[in-house]
Amino acid sequence: MTTAQRPTLEAVARRAGVSRATVSRVVNGSTTVAEPIRAAVHQAVAELGYVPNLAARSLVTQRTDSIALIMPEAATRVFSDDQVFPGIIRGVSQELEAADKQLVLMLAGSPAGRDRVERYTTGRHVDGVLFASLHGADPLPARLARLGIPVVSSGRGLGDSPVPYVDVDHVGGVTRAVRYLIENGRRRIATIAGPQDMVAGIERLTGYRDTVAAAGLPELVAYGDFTRESGAAAMRTLLTEHPDLDAVFAASDLMAHAALRTLREAGRRVPADVAVIGFDDIETAAYTEPPLTTVRQPILELGRAGTRQVLRIAAGETVEPALILPTELVLRASA
Amino acid sequence: MTTAQRPTLEAVARRAGVSRATVSRVVNGSTTVAEPIRAAVHQAVAELGYVPNLAARSLVTQRTDSIALIMPEAATRVFSDDQVFPGIIRGVSQELEAADKQLVLMLAGSPAGRDRVERYTTGRHVDGVLFASLHGADPLPARLARLGIPVVSSGRGLGDSPVPYVDVDHVGGVTRAVRYLIENGRRRIATIAGPQDMVAGIERLTGYRDTVAAAGLPELVAYGDFTRESGAAAMRTLLTEHPDLDAVFAASDLMAHAALRTLREAGRRVPADVAVIGFDDIETAAYTEPPLTTVRQPILELGRAGTRQVLRIAAGETVEPALILPTELVLRASA
DNA sequence: TTGTATGCGTTATCAG
């Protein structure tokens, strides 16, 4: 069933009494076609319900008008209640819509997924590739770039790769947050760090370390992986090891949210006893109890900027090897 | 730059000293190839870094090995902090990964976006289409189906369309929730209804209406659009119009979350003064203050089931016109 | 301005 034989250029040409080439010109908006002929072709197209076969077109034009967004991350992780990935997707989507390109979303958590991604992109099914949420020193971006595929990374990867990237100012944001805590008299400032195989995790920890060290304060560190569960566990650890802490900087809002609850369960008042600052400024941050003071990163813009870079490379332009977007401390009630 | 001329079947064939046909057989895993030749071809493929051109393959096979997920919804809406869309994407993604197909995500909020979607899908760039979050009586699914494109809707659309769908048991879930409130002595039960241009909004309201009516209780209704802001506004309206209400059923967890906060701001204790039940069971529900009692819908499974149906249709099988997944009342502290 | 002819890279049909 299905597959009601679709009309081809040839069919339209016969119906309109012209050649295939002419139909092709009309369909692609060439201006060098006489008005009456153009009208006849348009009518034939409408009558037959002709739609160009994109595979055939790609074959000759060498373009697909679609861009891949690759997240080397299990789907589970990408779509937890973390707003970061959705935000990036949204930014990418906006920018592609403006450019009239299609978004091909590829989650590459498993090894099989990574294979698929590689086959698909190297198979020239997309005009460019945007990576997001790189772990460790992933060799895939550089490999694709070497094959001549336009590729950009949204959020820097580990190691030095020749792939252009867009990222936010992690260190700057964290520094402002920790300084704010210090200025408000906090002296036992702990941190719930993010995963240390990601630049975001590493740099946010660096920002914390440098700032407390500069103030002559001790380092109180526990590790999480940006999720709520890991944040709760890390907060419990911190409370056990450093019961006298008076502030916590969490490397993600989800971990901060969990810390808030864990602190309350432990009988600590926020911010009276312990001040809490997060990182991200996801929507939920305004609805926690108390509302969360946090470092806002321009997630949407991260996706948009990355996409613009890919499109520019695909168009043959050259782009800046790095683009850093600003972060900002958003004051609410938790610190 | 870029475009380092990619090797073709032809090149591999020359290098291996065989014909194109043979290379094609090896690449596609045909068993009718002598072992030494197969080895030679594999080596040539590896040496040249050959990757099949997917457009060319599609052109002849009439398949693309990719499925489109269409959300007729502005990106802003899809990726707010609502967990529903991400959950569906995740389910679809899992199922497609298992089937070794690619996911093409299409947000079609704007009219231009809808055009793109139509061109792209009718252009045979995908083997099938899954719709999610239909508004009103969207004619697009039926139109695509008429063109012979395998299409399924995840979440039913309004009006009677011949398109197969997968949905959850909205009415059943809401009925259980409202009955639970009644059994616990609540008598002034209000609802914050969802958008009435969506089946999910309509049916959840219906479930509420039927259940309170059957118990001889009054209908106290305010409307929202599933978002937090709309939930807060609706809650304020309800408090003004029915200050004596003792329970609220909100048609989404986000609206329930906002209701929780609005009630607290109004000096009402939850659940002592007012019981609150939501719908969805997003992750945040377990972290609200107090933790939210809610109707869980199997979001992930909604995506997975829909995807399986599309794949089956694309494989030439016929599928059930409707598939209804169960919902479940999850008791926490808010009711 | 329009038509003709060719090629894009594969797969599939047929002989051999």
Place this chain on the structure above:
DNA sequence: CTGATAACGCATACAA
């Protein structure tokens, strides 16, 4: 089991 060869549907250089 392998190799020619013909589609697949379109865009474009070139000719008219």
